[in-house]
Amino acid sequence: MTSINGTNPYAQYGSAYARAAATQPSLADTLNAAEAGNSNPLDPNAATNLTLSDAAKAKLASDAKTPDFTAVTNNARAVLDKLYAAAKVTSPLGADGKTTIDLSSLDRRSLFAIATNSGGKFTPDEQSVASGELTNRFNAALAPAAAATSMTRNYTVVYKAALEYLDGASSEEKATAAWSAQRAAVQKGYDAAKQKPDTAPSVSGDPVASYLAKYPDGAPVGTTKTFGTVATDARAALDAQAKLAAENKTELVYDPSRKFGQLVDFSSFDNRSLSAITLNQDQKFSNQEIYAAKKELDSRNRANILSSLKQSQQSGDPTQLSLGILQSYSAMSDEERQASGWSPSFRDNVLQSYKSTSNILSIMNGA
Template identity: 40%
Template sequence: MTTAIGSNPYGAAGAAYGSQTASTAATTTKTTDKTGDNTGSATSSTDTVDLSDAAKAYLSNQTTNAASLAATARKWFDAQYKTTGRSSPMLDGSVALDMTSISRETLSAIAANTDNLFSQDEVLAAGATLQKRFDDALAPHVVVARHTGDYAGLYKAAADYLDKAGADERATPLWISTRKAVDEGLALARQSPMKAPQTTNGNDPIAALLQKTSQVANASNATSDAAIVTDARARLDALANKARDAGTELVFDSTRKTGQFVDFTSFSNQSLALVTLNQDGKFSAEEARAAKAELSQRHRASLMTVFSGSSGSTDAGSQSLALISHYNKMSAAEKAASGYNSDLQNRLVQNYRLASMFNGGSSGSSGSKATSLVSYLK
């Protein structure tokens, strides 16, 4: 997607966005008819209003053009590189320079590569900063839209935001294409209330924002329990957002006839276990129950695999060894959620020893009189 216009401007220059450019002198025309009344158009005169130095300076700032902004930005980048020792504002695909002090209009000039003064990385950094500011400004409206179904209001907020741009930004292809996409999205949203419009315009910043907040990467680098809980919470929130955007709701009871039933495909067993245990209270009771049901189903399937694959034998000793190995591969949370504890482990070990004794030191005999392990797992 083409990078969307950013958020509220930073700095003094950006504070004037949305203002109309004025001349340094205001003129008024009076017309006087032959009788002296101010109703005719036979003669005219012009009065000049003198402005203070402060007013002239303010209006001069209003008329700063993109070329001047770009030149100033070029000097800023060069100074930053000298100070930081870096040669690019990007690092591993992310903005590595603090660009919060740069105004919206200046960022727009950089993103448009005005006068070809900027490198590809500098253009990308400006675009990414504009995008983040746009996302931050629209985030509250996204929340409202998903809870009320008023996606037209969300697009209207985006249009209002874009319309605060200055004349230079409005002249860029980026602003023009983005504003057009927002208009198209607004029209579609009004035609299909209570759900996000299905737009096909790749320049639609709202469609991109909705998609971004309804997806979580399939692979997670989270390893600690706290990080996995945070990841699981984000995944559930993303699924709920996606359901709302489709005009429905995320549900956790498979018997419900309406709503989108939760899909735990992207959740690991450890993630499901932590949701089930819900030790930090970050999940609702229905979320925890649904996670437990999914984990139990996976657990039953894995046990069937263990029983069928324990050296082709059905005796208790072989099964006990396979089960001990199976459980010991689990995380602490998975063990707790699955009901595996030291008592069950001790019984499995005892069962294996009994099977070995009755089988003359071998647990491989199918004639073992040891108690079946199935009874321990009910």
């Protein structure tokens, strides 16, 4: 959650940076020269050897695919215009003050471009709605951790989630004074929580404290679609895959051991969609589809648990496993919990395990 205004204090440095960059060889030029065994492009007579690790090469490849902020801004403008056309509106806010378009398809960097009026391309209403969407995403990122904190009284959980969200910001967002101030406040809160996990930190300008004041048990799960609509959309997505398979002269299959056919791809299905298929409340899905969706849902749940176990092992803190499971539980909708078999009694057992482990650690530490 970043406090945003309509000006960019770094805009004045843009042209100066561009002039300086124009006189320098690109990193790609240097790498290409090194790859070909040539010397530094600035000095043909120099003998320069450049060796990069696999991680560095992967980072460079990723950066090369990242569009510049101008391209992001232009694309955000185009997306907004398409959303208006589809909704047959001309503004993101109706006469009643409610939003007329859904910005969920825009990534965080695009929303930041709109909220900060990058390039002067966006109206005050568009900036306001984009800022609201950014706030919603901050709330969504903190909600599972806040719910776990409310159960365990361990404030490190929610502060860690806030740090991870802030650190996921783009370089443009991180360059703002607002981001720096919030990051510093959350870090202070996290450090204080590590000293006294069961005491809410008191830090000036802390966005986590503001969030908890409004949502002490975590913000409610945001579900803009009814479960019936989710099931209908999932049916349509599966039908689209089946149609594509038929066009390719094959069939859509649900068993990876099959020797022929196009295997169903659930990568674009969120867990609520998988739950709609698994529960099959409207009788829209076949037994094969239900089995495959349940298997994928279980696989994702196992991956979350294994991730929490790995974090517990790496940190040397056995409570991290229980905390991770509690956060996963809190992030689920009621339908997801039903489809996964994660009942309130399961949650209570995990919570009891956390408390027991915490008590043992306190005794061992002489607390």
